[in-house]
Amino acid sequence: MSQFVFDPTKVMDIDFTQRTQYLEGLEAIKAAHKVLKEIAFTPSLPDKGYTNRTLYVNVGTLEVKEKPVTQQMKDVFIGGRGFGLWHLWNAVKPTTRWNDPENEIIISPGPVAGITQYAGTGKSLVVSLSPQTDIPIDSNVGGYFGPLLKFSGFDALEIQGKSDRDLIVFIDGQKGIIRIEEAPEEPVDSHVLAEVLTHMYAENEADRVNISVVCTGAAAEHSLIGMLNFSWWDLRRGCIRLKQAGRGGIGTVFRNKRIRALVCRGPQVKGDLNHVADYETIAKTGVKYHKEIRENDPHQCMMRRNGTAHIVEIMDAYDLLPTHNFQYGSHPDTHKIDSQYWQSRCTQQTVDGCWYGCSMACAKGADGLEVKTGPYKGHTVTVDGPEYENAAGLGSNCGVFDPDYLLELNFYCDTYGICTITYGTLTAFVMECYQRGILNKERTGGLEMNWGNAEADLEMMHQMARGEGFGLIAGQGVKKMKEHFIKHGWGDPQLINDIGMENKGLEYSQYMSKESLAQQGGYALTNKGPQHDEAWLIFMDMVNKQIPTFEDKAEALYYFPLFRTWFGLNGFCKLPWNDVVPSDNAKQPEAHKIPEHVQNYVDIFSATTGIKIDKDELIVQSARVYNFQRIFNIRMGKGLRKDDHAPFRALGPVTTEEYLSRQERYDKQIADEMGLDPTAMSLEEKMAAHRKWRQGRYEQLTDAVYKRRGWTPNGVPTLERLKELGLDVFPEVVDVVKLHL
Amino acid sequence: MRQLRIDLSKCDAGRATCQHECESSCAEKVFKLNDPAMAALHIRELADGSGQAVLCDQCGDCVVVCPTEALSRNKLGVVVIDKKVCVGCYMCMGFCEKEIFERNPQWTEPYKCISCGICVKACPHAALEMVDVPQPPYRIL
Amino acid sequence: MIHVNGDAMEWKEGLTVREVLVRRNFRFPLLIITVDGELVQPKAYETTTIPDAADVQVVHMMSGG
Ligand code: SF4
Ligand code: SF4
Ligand code: SF4
Ligand code: SF4
Numbered sequence: 001m002s003q004f005v006f007d008p009t010k011v012m013d014i015d016f017t018q019r020t021q022y023l024e025g026l027e028a029i030k031a032a033h034k035v036l037k038e039i040a041f042t043p044s045l046p047d048k049g050y051t052n053r054t055l056y057v058n059v060g061t062l063e064v065k066e067k068p069v070t071q072q073m074k075d076v077f078i079g080g081r082g083f084g085l086w087h088l089w090n091a092v093k094p095t096t097r098w099n100d101p102e103n104e105i106i107i108s109p110g111p112v113a114g115i116t117q118y119a120g121t122g123k124s125l126v127v128s129l130s131p132q133t134d135i136p137i138d139s140n141v142g143g144y145f146g147p148l149l150k151f152s153g154f155d156a157l158e159i160q161g162k163s164d165r166d167l168i169v170f171i172d173g174q175k176g177i178i179r180i181e182e183a184p185e186e187p188v189d190s191h192v193l194a195e196v197l198t199h200m201y202a203e204n205e206a207d208r209v210n211i212s213v214v215c216t217g218a219a220a221e222h223s224l225i226g227m228l229n230f231s232w233w234d235l236r237r238g239c240i241r242l243k244q245a246g247r248g249g250i251g252t253v254f255r256n257k258r259i260r261a262l263v264c265r266g267p268q269v270k271g272d273l274n275h276v277a278d279y280e281t282i283a284k285t286g287v288k289y290h291k292e293i294r295e296n297d298p299h300q301c302m303m304r305r306n307g308t309a310h311i312v313e314i315m316d317a318y319d320l321l322p323t324h325n326f327q328y329g330s331h332p333d334t335h336k337i338d339s340q341y342w343q344s345r346c347t348q349q350t351v352d353g354c355w356y357g358c359s360m361a362c363a364k365g366a367d368g369l370e371v372k373t374g375p376y377k378g379h380t381v382t383v384d385g386p387e388y389e390n391a392a393g394l395g396s397n398c399g400v401f402d403p404d405y406l407l408e409l410n411f412y413c414d415t416y417g418i419c420t421i422t423y424g425t426l427t428a429f430v431m432e433c434y435q436r437g438i439l440n441k442e443r444t445g446g447l448e449m450n451w452g453n454a455e456a457d458l459e460m461m462h463q464m465a466r467g468e469g470f471g472l473i474a475g476q477g478v479k480k481m482k483e484h485f486i487k488h489g490w491g492d493p494q495l496i497n498d499i500g501m502e503n504k505g506l507e508y509s510q511y512m513s514k515e516s517l518a519q520q521g522g523y524a525l526t527n528k529g530p531q532h533d534e535a536w537l538i539f540m541d542m543v544n545k546q547i548p549t550f551e552d553k554a555e556a557l558y559y560f561p562l563f564r565t566w567f568g569l570n571g572f573c574k575l576p577w578n579d580v581v582p583s584d585n586a587k588q589p590e591a592h593k594i595p596e597h598v599q600n601y602v603d604i605f606s607a608t609t610g611i612k613i614d615k616d617e618l619i620v621q622s623a624r625v626y627n628f629q630r631i632f633n634i635r636m637g638k639g640l641r642k643d644d645h646a647p648f649r650a651l652g653p654v655t656t657e658e659y660l661s662r663q664e665r666y667d668k669q670i671a672d673e674m675g676l677d678p679t680a681m682s683l684e685e686k687m688a689a690h691r692k693w694r695q696g697r698y699e700q701l702t703d704a705v706y707k708r709r710g711w712t713p714n715g716v717p718t719l720e721r722l723k724e725l726g727l728d729v730f731p732e733v734v735d736v737v738k739l740h741l
Numbered sequence: 742m743r744q745l746r747i748d749l750s751k752c753d754a755g756r757a758t759c760q761h762e763c764e765s766s767c768a769e770k771v772f773k774l775n776d777p778a779m780a781a782l783h784i785r786e787l788a789d790g791s792g793q794a795v796l797c798d799q800c801g802d803c804v805v806v807c808p809t810e811a812l813s814r815n816k817l818g819v820v821v822i823d824k825k826v827c828v829g830c831y832m833c834m835g836f837c838e839k840e841i842f843e844r845n846p847q848w849t850e851p852y853k854c855i856s857c858g859i860c861v862k863a864c865p866h867a868a869l870e871m872v873d874v875p876q877p878p879y880r881i882l
Numbered sequence: 883m884i885h886v887n888g889d890a891m892e893w894k895e896g897l898t899v900r901e902v903l904v905r906r907n908f909r910f911p912l913l914i915i916t917v918d919g920e921l922v923q924p925k926a927y928e929t930t931t932i933p934d935a936a937d938v939q940v941v942h943m944m945s946g947g
Binding site: 544579587 | 888923
């Protein structure tokens, strides 16, 4: 069979309403709050998707003010990630670093966000200068905060400054109050804090759905890989749920500013709060899409049963599941963590959308987890049923195939406030260093970081949360660990650099790009660093062989990053685009782009804002922001060709074991592609030939992509490209480019 | 659980001897809408002259997918909507296999049959009836 | 001999689309399959036989996070 069949009788019998509660100390915690500032504002609802106001809060000076959202901002930057980047650009200097007070965290939902009729329309985009990369990072996150912020009256929340005490910023969109409160007694970790604050700020039980909390956890304070949790109230379970703005360390910035939490209390949500230009079109498109999910999801991806974990076994079958720090692409134990297991482990008889109207409902939850280690040992908790990235990153990539430990790792990443993808990749690196003698028990302070040692893995995470031991070093991320290990002479620098999977300072997410040149570019030729949300081209390139030439690959690396950027401008989720397809999709021209869904997006944008666009204008909208972000990177000292290089593990086999595991493929390439005779070569010679060939191809790809994107061979957007996009109206932007031409 | 049933051998399907009183009474009396097309049931005439009925059987699928618990069963087991908490996401509309839900451009909340029996009384041919049947088990959707 | 996404594969009489998928371990659910340019619907994977020398394209839709 091509796919597992869902069997409802196999779903474990777990009471999804039972878990450890943390409300006992609530009154005392609340009593310790001290109001530092309170101001009134006039709540307002959006008009055609925009409220036309930004809320600026300086947590250092306690300044709170409203700023207008200008027509130019809407025309050029649309919203969401675009607004975030624009505010950040204006806030920082080229010398600003993540922990300077002028660094900001901007949260903006985008004009479409908050409609309830189409799947995946509740996203917030978070932008900040990253502690890991020193350039802007952007993260697309679910939960109710963004829509509730907008329905309170703001298209974006801009947070600047640094406090000297722990704070909560409370935005009450029902009463029209913004309050900064000192919060000295708050619990630290997210699953406790979000629950306590939801109960504290809701005026009654029915009000809980109107509260969303943004917070992080203990490990964000002691590492550079902190993430932000965005909550929503899960009615059926009767508990808070969390979605993560994971990549790049925004949670670290948050705690560096001494923010404990942001709390928004919005008005009760109704179907038309976004006051869209053409409600009928959105309603019809939404119903059509829900029907498509009902009819097709059960025999396509089964997102409603598995979430994104449905591809665990698929990646394994295609030799693409990152295993043992991206050395191999499959493992005999994968069946223990495949989707058949997760669909029996996750609660199935509930509603798992991270915003209203998401019929794709991938936010699966695993209830009734008994925690075995750490400060919550013995507690019963609800944790997200692992997304693919977590199953692969915390699981196969570290050799952990015990599903309970995997859930526990996932739980602690979430509640401690660290990015699961980053943690997975950096732990895989630590484990490989341990295997190869770069690390040993002495250097790790006693942690035996063998493949699959989940207890040591968890202990490293607890150390990160306590701010001690080897956990502190690991929490600096792969890039800084590489520097540290090399400085101490712990191993061959080239090997360390080859196997440490980071680019621009950000860890790779969980796909194997070795055998797909296009995906190598999809990872390293990105704005924020190697995250698959710009382009996922492995099937197109390596399996379908649809994009054989450099120009074909460059075209894909032009179109898809721009197409996917657009989701972040508007507050869309990417999954509903391609994790279900219409029944007649195969008959459409350019079927791989899923034309009917692209048209849905065009229609929804037009119907929300009243601005008619088509699918080409959609790409132009993204291109403005994408190129602006590239120039922002250059302004901050990155974003040139040298910063787009990939570690060799992402391009090809680093070690003899890796070579031998795919010897047939690699030898054939030597004969067919390089015109050499592999039988006359030693293993070392063959590996050297591959390195040269693969690096050469990557450079050729880079040339082709830069050309297609309208960039110079050094990766700088040209003045013509700026004019074409209308970015030449910003003299500062032009100045950055001119310095590099 | 109260369920609306039809005997298609009695129903005239609107050929000559009835005015679709079922639909007009539902639209007017239950939902105060002056348009039989807005009723929560539909009786259609097929090309071969036979009738086809679109009736809610109170299966409860829409209750399963509703994110706000706006849909629930009342004491009689009938699926009813609480407009106060409905957020107009229309997942109920998309997931109802019988396509019962109607939407009126004036409201963001959809509506559905409440097994009230007004149509039963209105039908001149006594084709409709209310029956009491066991509630079907909860489905995973 | 047939070609599947450009790679040669041995042919036998009565070879079905499903057998090709199994042989290549193509387990992904979102596929667009053509045999000599003719679209094959998923319900017909078991019943569609592939002629010798055919060009089979098994296009995997995009996936991934
Ligand atoms: S159910 Fe009765 S009123 Fe309705 S169409 Fe049939 S015969 Fe006419
Ligand atoms: S409206 Fe549809 S889904 Fe809901 S109870 Fe009636 S038939 Fe079932
Ligand atoms: S439209 Fe209202 S009743 Fe229907 S599923 Fe959504 S919230 Fe529930
Ligand atoms: S039972 Fe009532 S609500 Fe249902 S179709 Fe008949 S009149 Fe309409």
